[in-house]
Each structure stands twice: as C-alpha cells, then as structure tokens.
Amino acid sequence: MAASAPPPAEPPRAAAAAAANPPASTAPTEDGEVEAGATPPRTSALGTANWGTATLVGVFAGLLYGGSKEASASVSKDAEVMLKMGSTTDKREQYRLMRDAMEKRFIRVAKGSLVGGVRLGMFTATFFGIQNLLIEKRGVHDIFNIAGAGSATAAAFGLILPGSPMWRARNVLVGSALGAGVCFPLGWIQLKLAEKANLEMASSKPADLVEEQGNQSGVGAAIERLGRSLKKSTLEK
Numbered sequence: 001m002a003a004s005a006p007p008p009a010e011p012p013r014a015a016a017a018a019a020a021n022p023p024a025s026t027a028p029t030e031d032g033e034v035e036a037g038a039t040p041p042r043t044s045a046l047g048t049a050n051w052g053t054a055t056l057v058g059v060f061a062g063l064l065y066g067g068s069k070e071a072s073a074s075v076s077k078d079a080e081v082m083l084k085m086g087s088t089t090d091k092r093e094q095y096r097l098m099r100d101a102m103e104k105r106f107i108r109v110a111k112g113s114l115v116g117g118v119r120l121g122m123f124t125a126t127f128f129g130i131q132n133l134l135i136e137k138r139g140v141h142d143i144f145n146i147a148g149a150g151s152a153t154a155a156a157f158g159l160i161l162p163g164s165p166m167w168r169a170r171n172v173l174v175g176s177a178l179g180a181g182v183c184f185p186l187g188w189i190q191l192k193l194a195e196k197a198n199l200e201m202a203s204s205k206p207a208d209l210v211e212e213q214g215n216q217s218g219v220g221a222a223i224e225r226l227g228r229s230l231k232k233s234t235l236e237k
Contacts, residue, residue, distance in 0.1 A: 051128045058124025059117045066116020070109045078105070127153045143187045150183025151176045 081101040085094045129147035135141045160170030 016023065049128060049130055051125070054128045055121055055125040059121035062117035062120030063113045064116075065120070067109050067113035069116070070112030071105075074105050074108055123153060123157065126156060141191075143184060143191060146187030147180045147184040150179035150187075152179070156180030183203070 075187045134145040154175035158175035
C-alpha cells in the first residue's frame, strides 16, 4: 500500500513575525555601514544656531550691556557725591557719603545687568525658537525664515509694551516691518558667510587627509626600518 503524502508544511513563525513587524529604520555608521535598529541622525540646516547656546549668549550679552550702561550713567551721580564730600570736613560724613554712593552704584549696576540679561535673553530665545519652528515646518532654511522670525519677534515685543490698544497695535505694525527690514539683509549675509565657511572646510579636508596619510606612512617606514635593524643585530649575534 502506497504511503500517503505528508501534509504541507506550515510557514515558520519567524517568517510570519518578520512579515508582520517590518525592520526598524537604519542609520549609516562611521564606516558607511548601516546599523539595524538605529534612527538616522538629524542634521542641522545651514547657518542655524543651537537654541540653548544662542539664548545663553544673549543672556550674557544683555548682562554686560545692562551693567555697562548703568555704570556709565552713574558717573554724573558720582560727581555729585564728590562735590558733597568736598563741602564737608568731617571724616565720618565723608566716609558715610562714599559708602552710600558705592552701595547705590552697586545696586544700580546689578539691577541693570539683570534687566538687560532677561530682556535680551527673552528676545534671543523667541527669535531662534520661531526660526527653528519655521525651518521644521517648511523643511528648508533660507532668508525668509530669518526675516519671518525677526518680524514675529519684534511684533510680539511690541505687543507686550505698556500702553493703550491702539498704541500696542501701532507697535506691532512698526515692529513687524522693522524686524523684517533689519533681519532680511542680516540673514542674507549670515547665509552667505555660512556657505563660504562650509566650502572652505570641505576644500581643506582632502589636504588634511593627505597630510595625515603622509604622516602615517612616514611612521610606518620608521617602524619597518627599526624592525630590520633589530633583525640584523640579532642575526649578527
């Protein structure tokens, strides 16, 4: 009696699971190979700055500007204190006037530094935040992102200024036009400088690689000569 044919084999579970779950996205490694399960790195656009770094730079620049402004404005007040000190011969009174002048000057400079740092830091954070948002939404970084970020930032700060609604509306319109007009040429200059810097870096890389290879070959030749001399000395012994 002929043996019956075996039943058809079921598809393996591994193949079914692989078909149900597609492989994760891959990302190239330093050697050009693709590593499974890794997401491709997100490259920053040309001429963009990190939001946190730009905000910190704005805060420190505002601190310096506000402090130096208050320090220069207190020169006239120091002159008044010197006149008061010259009008009295009491040493204790002169010491008290000097101490009060120094304390008031320190408070004015510290307050000016804090206010300047907060204002410029908020302006910088708003500008670069809007710029990065426009880059993410539009998918390209060009001069219109910079002009739009400047216009929106100036309009927002014009809106929060004290005054009547009509005055605030006027500040918004003026700030929007002024921000776009100032940021448009500055953005064009920034993008051109960034493009030129990238071209110079790209052209300088091959020369660096050739020099590094030459250094490596020189080191290798020196090691080979040292090895031959050691072999020759051991054979002579």
